[in-house]
Amino acid sequence: MSGVAKSGWAFAALLLAGCAQTGMQSGVRTGDGPGPLAQLQIIAFNDFHGHIGADDQQVVPPGASQGAARVKAGGAVHFAAAIAKLRAENPNSAVVTAGDLISASPLASGHFLDEPTVRAMNVIGIDYSALGNHEFDRGQQEIRRMQAGGCAKYTLLEPCQVMADFPGARFGFLAANTLQADGKSLFPAYGIKRFDIGGRNVRIGFVGMTLKGTPAIVSPRSVEGLSFRDEAETANALIPTLRAAGADILAVLVHEGGNMKPDTDPADCANMIGDLKPILAKLDPAYALVISGHTHQAYVCSYAPVDPTRPFLVTSAGQYGTLVTRITLDYDFGTGKLVDKRAQNLLVEQPAADKTTQPEIAALVDRYEAAAAGVRNRVVGTVAGPLSNIADKSGQSTLGNFIADAQRAAMTAAAEGGAQIAFMNPGGIRAAVTPSASGEVSFGSLYAAQPFGNTMVVKALTGAQIREALEYQFARGDLPTILSVSQGFGYSYDSSKPVGQRVSGITLDGRPISDGETYRVAMNNFMGQGGDGFTMFTAAPLVGEGPSDLEVLEAYVRAMPGRAVPALDRIRNVTPQ
Known part of the structure; x- marks a missing residue:
């Protein structure tokens, strides 16, 4: 059978009742079943994204109503303390993550290539990490460095800036459905955690995967030569291998997720x-657990009400280390079967005394925060008001327009490519830019908005290719990906019209663009390589390359004191209301 704990007190009461009835000796319960029961624990999380600092992450506590007050949570020190507490309650524990451990991170980790996060997780002692799509942001060589260690440089940022001899992850990266040209997985497909309990052994096999749609949401160059296979088919095919390796309980760590209906x-x-x-609908019922991520949602549920033949326990622990999932498994040594499974999402609280309980991680975080402080607090320039990353009804945001203007300005010179237009993808904008009361903008604020370290390129596109790209924005499903565009470029769209006929009135500097004419368009290399599915950019001739997108944004702010907030007048949504 399986169950889902819906509140902390109910879960605690269940455990206390279970222990009182059966008695616990060396992790083995006896007296109420066909054989001795081992109680195992999996501590799971996902989408940590390098949030080692105790930032102002605020979440609704698990089990609280939607309107409940938010509380501060997370930070590596508090995260380590929460895991240590759970381990103390049950030493028969595995700690695993379902991907996006690193990248798209705050400056204190991201500016140092997420070495601080890997070091912190080494101290915490996690067992396995599935690869998420963001692990690919800096390319395959850098992923391998994250696992193996060393200070080789594969990015624009310098490795080992603060601490020498980066050791790499002392836990295993798993990538079952990420295959190289030779058919071998980029990292091992699975890992097995063995528990020795009262002289008896039980093993949990963890299969780790990222979403098969990864190539569409990362830089194509970062996944060149790789293929991403169907998640359920990959996991199902591994069952004989896992059983042959001695796995008694099977679990999936998958960087793909769901959302609950409002x-x-x-x-x-x-x-x-x-x-x-759809993955759950195809997954073999030999798997007991599906630990998921990617959507940054928090849920714990049984799949049995959907399909009684597939009673998976399905979990996700939200984002940024603000929650952890405690999964409890009762394994019967007499029958060799898992007889119960239950889970609960727990808040990673921020008690003031945690630095004393986690001195090594506290010192690590303090060291990197200190190294980041000078970089973060450096004033770049001033702007005339807040720059929001929230789109209006047309799909524009003031920050998106500002970034597009910065990119066109940086790449306008003939030597840089002679850009006439710039396009910016919304997924590359991660936070608003909020100046101080006097209008000052810090580097840290710009970094939070653009943490990926993409480089600028200029592509030669025909008017027909530009039109194709604009139409494609509305052909990607229910949620369009509307690109920010630079000043002087504009168009209208009517989303009620048929696919391929929604965009009209495309102009540049007041003149209609011509399908047969060639225009020079600045964009980041993620877009230039066909990111977000804009494959019409891939083959377009490269006519210019420039610095990183962050350097471009910084230079734009610095160049003019009190730079104006751009108007939202470039894209016109004329869809009938």
């Missing part, structure tokens, strides 16, 4: 929508 119970998988659900 105002529904997150403890009921029947309420789940999104890309994880």
Whole structure:
């Protein structure tokens, strides 16, 4: 059977009752079943994204109503303390993550290539990490360095800036469905955690995967030569191998997730929508657990109400280390079967005394925060007001327009490519830029907005290719990916019209663009390589290359004191209301 704990007190009461009835000796319960029961624990998380600092992350506590007050949570020190506490309650524990451990990170980790996060996780002692799509942001060589260690330089940033001899991850990266040209997985497909309990052994096999759609959402160059296979088919094919390796309990760590329908119970998988659900529908019921991520949602549910033949326990611990999932498994040595599984998302609280309980991690975080402080607090320039990353009804945001203007300005000179237009993808903008009361903008604020370290390119595109790209924005599903565009370029769209006929009135500096004419368009290399599915950019001739997108944004702010906030007048949504 399986169950889902819906509140902390209920879960605690269940455990206390279970221990009182059966008695616990060396991790083995006896007296209420066909054989001795081992109680195992999996501590799971996902989408940590390098949040080692105790930033102002605020979440609604698990089990609270939607309107409940948010509380501060997370930070590597508090995260380590939470895991240590759970381990003390049950030493028969595995600690695993479902991907996006690194990248798209705050400056204190990201500016140092996420070496601080890997070092912190080494101290915490996690066992396995599935690769997420963001692990690919800096390319395959850098992923391998994260695992193997060393200070070889594969990015624009310098490795080993603060601490020499980066050791790499002392835990295993897993990549079952990420295959190289020779058919071998980029990292091992699975890992097995063995527990020795009262002289008896039980093993959990963890299969780690990222979403098969990874190539569409990362730089194509970063995944060149790799193929991403179907998640369920990959996991199902591994079952004989896992059994031959001695795995008694099977679990999936998959960097793909779901969402719960609004105002529904997150403890009921029947309420789940999104890309994880088709995977669950095909996954072999030999798997007991599906630990998921990617959507940054928090849920714990049984899939049995959807399909009684597939009673998976499905979990996700939100984002940024603000929650951890405690999964408890009862394994019967007499029958060799898992007889119960239950889980609960727990808040990673921020008690003031945690630095004394986690001195090594506290010292590590302090060291990197100090190294980052001078970089973060450096004033770049001034702007006339806040730059929001929230789009209006047309799909524009003031920050998106500002970044597009910065990119065109940086690449306008003939030597840089002679850009006439710039396009910026919304997924590359991660936070608003909020100046101080006097209008000052810090480097840290710009970094938070653009943390990926993409480089600028200029591509020669025909008017027809530009039109194709604009139409493609509205052909990607229910949520369009509307690119920010630079000043002087504009168009209208009517999303009620048929696909391919939604964009009209495309102009540059007041003149209609011509399908047969060639225009020079600045964009980041992610877009230039066909990122977000804009493959019409891939083959377009490269006519210029420039610095990183962050350097471009910094130079734009510095060049003119009090730079104006751009108007939202470039894209016109004329869809009938």
